Amino acid sequence: MQCERLIKLIKTWYVNVRDETMAPARMISFIEQHVATCNVCQKDPDIHDEIAKITEIVLPESKIPKAIRSSQSDEDEDEDDLEDEDILDEDEEDEDDDLDDEGDLPDPDDL
Numbered sequence: 001m002q003c004e005r006l007i008k009l010i011k012t013w014y015v016n017v018r019d020e021t022m023a024p025a026r027m028i029s030f031i032e033q034h035v036a037t038c039n040v041c042q043k044d045p046d047i048h049d050e051i052a053k054i055t056e057i058v059l060p061e062s063k064i065p066k067a068i069r070s071s072q073s074d075e076d077e078d079e080d081d082l083e084d085e086d087i088l089d090e091d092e093e094d095e096d097d098d099l100d101d102e103g104d105l106p107d108p109d110d111l
Helices: 004-018 024-037 039-043 047-058 066-098
Strands: none
Touching (some): 004 047, 024 039, 024 047
């Protein structure tokens, strides 16, 4: 984040959120309003990624807008599917190694 003013505002707002005198969604709204009107923030190429990170930290899962939540869950499912496929492939390779020369079940001592 390049805007010193925004950094100070976020710290102040976060203290209010932590003390429960401000709603987390309101804090995110204030950040977005500041970015929309600040020349320094508009020139910052990483600002939207940083706002997303702050949103994940501050905003509870149930309060994140459905559109954002569903796109995040879709990405998570895709990653899980890839990991599951990798695990299955490794298991199949291990099974082939465990079979003895006759192609029977593995020797119980090998397990």
